[in-house]
Amino acid sequence: MSFVSVTDVWQEYDGRSILEKVNVAVKEGEFISIVGASGCGKSTFLRMLLADERPTRGEIRIDGGPPATEPNPERGVVFQRYSVFPHLTVRENLMAGEAFKSGFGRLRGSSRKAASERADAMLARIGLNHVADQYPASLSGGMQQRLAIGQALTAKPRVLLLDEPFGALDPGTRIAMHGFLTELQAETNMTVFMVSHDIEEAFKLGDRVLVFDKPRWDPHDPGLYGATITYDFDARDQGVPFQHLLDQYPSLMGD
Structure with missing residues (x-):
């Protein structure tokens, strides 16, 4: 089927x-x-x-x-041009994908801590853990695209x-x-x-x-x-x- x-x-x-x-x-x-x-x-x-x-x-x-x-x-998507949230840090961009999937749009308490830990694990896998607290504008185009891919994958569509x-x-x-x-x-x-x-x-x-x-x-x-x-x-x-x-x-x- x-x-x-x-x-x-x-x-x-x-x-x-x-x-x-x-x-x-x-x-x-x-x-x-x-x-x-x-x-x-x-x-x-x-x-x-x-x-x-x-x-x-x-x-x-x-x-x-x-x-x-x-x-x-x-449904998750990554376009030709990187599309991330410029007002959020690299770590927060990944956490945002998980928050949206939860349907509430905001994570609090233990849920936020767990999401932060999962975001850090994802950042290590995509090679961006060293810039977790920076904003997308400080990253190269290739790094921003890696972030966009990580953001889409974090939500596990x-x-x-x-x-x-x-x-x-x-x-x-x-x-x-x-x-x-x-x-x-x-x-x-x-x-x-x-x-x-x-x-x-x-x-x-x-x-x-x-x-x-x-x-x-x-x-x-x-x-x-x-x-x-x-x-x-x-x-x-x-x-x-x-x-x-x-x-x-x-x-x-x-x-």
């Missing part, structure tokens, strides 16, 4: 299709990488999974529940949505964050959807790799038709020829 089901989803802006006839079923705990040329609706698809946008047609359900009308704590989350990180930190995300997913059984322009990263982290593309193309009006899922690769199959995919879709290597 699928945990996330996307059924005949279309999205249109001003009468123009961005996505059309998108269908996919995802098991709980799967890691889904999403690749495709710039402008083919990958980020739009994530926003619909987040329930920040509603499809023009079709529906998206999580664990058999009704289609969401707005974002909720069971059932579905984690990542939009090019590692682009601002240096190669060493990027590899470390790959390992951390893989470990945490195994611990929590989160279902992950990640948009990436790095095809090797997509195959390395993903259980499956979805390719978004436009099967219909009008040379006189390139924006006439929307994109859909044209390939669904099992990335766990070591025989998958992703170099062949690159040869067929060279635009996957860049935005």
